[in-house]
Amino acid sequence: MHRNVEHRSLRMPRSLGLALLIAGVLLAAASLSQCRLVEDRITGVSGGLGSQQARSDCLDRCNQQYRAARAAENNRHRIALQACGNDKTCRKNEDQLHQQNLQALIDRMQQCKQGCYNEGAAIGGR
Numbered sequence: 001m002h003r004n005v006e007h008r009s010l011r012m013p014r015s016l017g018l019a020l021l022i023a024g025v026l027l028a029a030a031s032l033s034q035c036r037l038v039e040d041r042i043t044g045v046s047g048g049l050g051s052q053q054a055r056s057d058c059l060d061r062c063n064q065q066y067r068a069a070r071a072a073e074n075n076r077h078r079i080a081l082q083a084c085g086n087d088k089t090c091r092k093n094e095d096q097l098h099q100q101n102l103q104a105l106i107d108r109m110q111q112c113k114q115g116c117y118n119e120g121a122a123i124g125g126r
Contacts, residue, residue, distance in 0.1 A: 055116050055117065058113075058115070058116035059113055059116050061112075062109055062112035062113045062116065063109070065109070065112065066105060066106075066108070066109035066112075069105050069108075070102065070105055073098065073101050073102060073105060076101075077094065077098040077101075080094045080097075080098075081094055
């Protein structure tokens with residue numbers, strides 16, 4: 001006996017497929033934005049202007065990130081001081097926290113800038 005069995009293909013709705021594609025592109029873009037600049041050559045030695053431009057772009061990106069973070073910290077500090085009102089202990093503690101946060105931002109900016117240079121410190125077994 002032969003039965004007629006209807007086979008239905010399971011298809012993903014077009015909107016779900018599009019949403020997955022967009023999520024994948026966003027995930028890829030976010031992960032690539034975290035990549036560190038590396039040289040094309042294995043030795044890291046390049047005399048071309050491209051490496052200088054890439055380094056300059058990297059330094060500019062570090063400075064932009066620092067400025068944005070500093071502006072956010074200054075805004076946070078202003079709001080926190082308003083919340084303290086006339087409480088001198090609160091204001092003193094907030095000022096200390098603000099200074100610590102600013103120093104952490106400077107440290108982070110310096111680390112970012114160090115990552116823009118390919119010094120080759122581990123090459124040659126020294």
